Amino acid sequence: MANFGGAYNTIAFDANKCDGCGDCMTACATAKVGVGDTARSRIQIVGSADDGFELALCRQCADPKCVTVCPAAALTKNYASGVIDWNGDKCVDCLLCTVGCAYAGIALDAGTGHVAKCDTCDGAPACVPACPHDALTYVTTSRIYNEVGDWEDLFAPGLAGCQGCNTELLMRHTLRRVGPETVLATPPGCVPGMGSVGFNGTTGTKIPVFHPLLTNTAAMLAGIKRQYKRVGREVNALAIAGDGGASDVGFQSLSGAAERNEQILFMVVDNEGYMNTGMQRSSCTPYGAWTSTTPIGKGSGGMPAQGKTQDAKNLPLIMVNHRCEYVATASTAYMEDLYDKLDRAIQASKRGFAYLHVYSPCTTGWRFPTDQNMEVARKAVETNFVMLWEYNRTDGLRFTRPVDDPLPVTEYLKAMGRFRHLSPDQISHIQAKVVENLAFVKQMAHRQSA
Template sequence: MGAFNTIAFDANKCDGCGDCMTACATAKTGTTEISRSRLQIAGNAAEGFELALCRQCGDPKCVTVCPAGALGKDYASGVIDWNGDKCVDCLLCTVGCAYAGIALDEASGRVAKCDMCDGSPACVSACPHDALKLVTTSRIYNEVGDWEDLFAPGLAGCQGCNTELLMRHTLRRVGPDTVLATPPGCVPGMGSVGFNGTTGTKVPVFHPLLTNTAPMLAGVKRHYKRIGREVTALAIAGDGGASDVGFQSLSGAAERNEQILFMVVDNEGYMNTGMQRSSCTPYGAWTSTTPVGQGTGSGGLPSQGKTQDAKNLPLIMVNHRCEYVATASTAYMEDLYDKLDKAIAASKRGFAYLHVYSPCTTGWRFPTDQNMEVARKAVETNFVMLWEYTRAGGLRFTRPVDEPLPVTDYLKAMGRFRHLSEDQISHIQGKVVENLNFVKQMAHRA
């Protein structure tokens, strides 16, 4: 069990049956008295259910307030342990906890709390509705938390941008024996390569041209391979350079199966230079070169945002039969981490391509605290699909969304789509279905 795992509760799936409490009481007290269960479900079907349970906090208040040292966080197991020999029964812990995670067990006259059942909680397996889940997403924190952050603190990204998050996590994972290419765009714009003699990166880093990231990096990798040195060649590039002006060189490097990991941070436009349209910009989106006005836009069509659909760059990369191709989202870090691991391994054999959707709070026009929500809605509506491709396994969905939300749930979260007409919205909804069916067919064939 990871050191910071927890039990998550989905109130929408709970019907209040109480099986979890019975299971807990049985496991911990040998009775079926649900009042003795260490988790408690409160509420009713009309108003919804709530969970009272220890979250095994990283910075637990119960431990802080205990005057007797009876509570302590075990950093190996992650569980907050209660020591009955030390406890003075003052109940301060029950006041300190905001989750009602520790409470008086009247039958024994002492406090009781969840101990995670040695990693396989009885409540989770007892729940017939999947409302309880043992969540291990904190694996990222557990495993990567102590690894060196290879970017300096204080990169100059826009407020609310998650590309910095992506950069830091990626480089921690890849490690110090790396040469990093960050072509012109947001990533060097926030100081990864630096200005006038200062740099934000602790590994060798360079500005390729917007057009030659892949071949320049391939040259670096090839020579280290020739002289017998193991060096990871990593690009963190934008969608514009990769899908437009640098596409030829990207395609060439993929065809030659150069041993590099090419990550595209897709914010659907040239956001660093002022939010201009790229071929990855979706249909209908306002950008500074597809503005909204009374006249006509590209192709003589009404000037109501981009008049063409987005190029699907990751699918094009699949058709290069790369060692590995995947799409990812910063709202699904567990998924992203799995793919990062596979991409790193694949880049030792050949070309690995990772396409990460990264909402742009500045260019897409949404509040700076909404980045994860926008990223999540993109996936929940199937506007963005998360999948991976290998030569052996073909294409498969890694987080299929079987009951997608209407695309308007995604579109309405952003100012760049504010002007859309009903016709434009139905065009986009139609495209979502078309794209989904296309990828599904590829997945079935695999």
């Protein structure tokens, strides 16, 4: 029976990056039939330069019509790999599958007289590395999804987050990963706003959760962890805090806990402002960004208001300078990377202070459509506006996902409304800041790994 709710690896296509060169088709035909005849490729690029290129490829449907119309049981959904397998020994060449499929995912190969379809080359699709423009990617994050799906969801089924917010993903994944032997601290911010502290006298989580002040989160959590240690019980002490609480008024207790190397995991969900309370600026808000306290308008005293006039504080780098057990930055657009870091942070928190800084695009406060969160998060990394790296005392700082050929920062800025007003000078400032930040982190990576 179907692997309900399971996920599979998949070939993804980004039409915006495709120029119709056909290298994927040549690679497929070469891999599958030994000749580079693109007509025999199982991946078919259609369209034109004027109209844009599109893709005809087996979607490996969860509920495949080709399988249901096959009279010979020659097509089967492989619930281990997710691929729809074609068995040439059983096929009677009736072509009914080509009538069943609405996506041209299985078609006649004139060279053999049989139908042919994508089998993802057993998990190493030849088309993907052949694409010179990264329009094709082989997405392998299903492993995480399947693994995590088997663990208990420790967050309430419903929550009050804004539509399109990635923090729910972060909450559920993190809690599942740390498991039920955890005490959670969520200071004022979006995470309690979404429901972690609960409603009507019950918590929003299936683990003990408390709601410290913005100023004392790390201190309270450290105390609780120490008390548990004193009574001999092993628990994970986890804080999930916003950037405002962590970088502004909560900073002294955060810094103190890091300096004392308390055995806690402090996760900051960085949406670059006080988004829960009305989108005020924080010290993590970037230069030029609109917030309700850094408005756009005539200004006063002859000084037009053009968003925030200071650069953001780089909190994760400050945490590196505490020489914590572990410090890392992560993004929900790169879940495999985030997962590896979460695992390492949990391990590190058993020895000392672990700090994980996750960038969290805010659909409400940053002004972008609710279906664009991952895209905005991805653009931030692709432009080097944020960088994904990790640090520990032994190995120093290293990039986990270096971007050698970054997009111009405007690709990121134009993805949202909070930068809509930027002047060319402001954009230049931000681009220069990106370059400077990259150089700084690179220098740090170099120095500490040397």
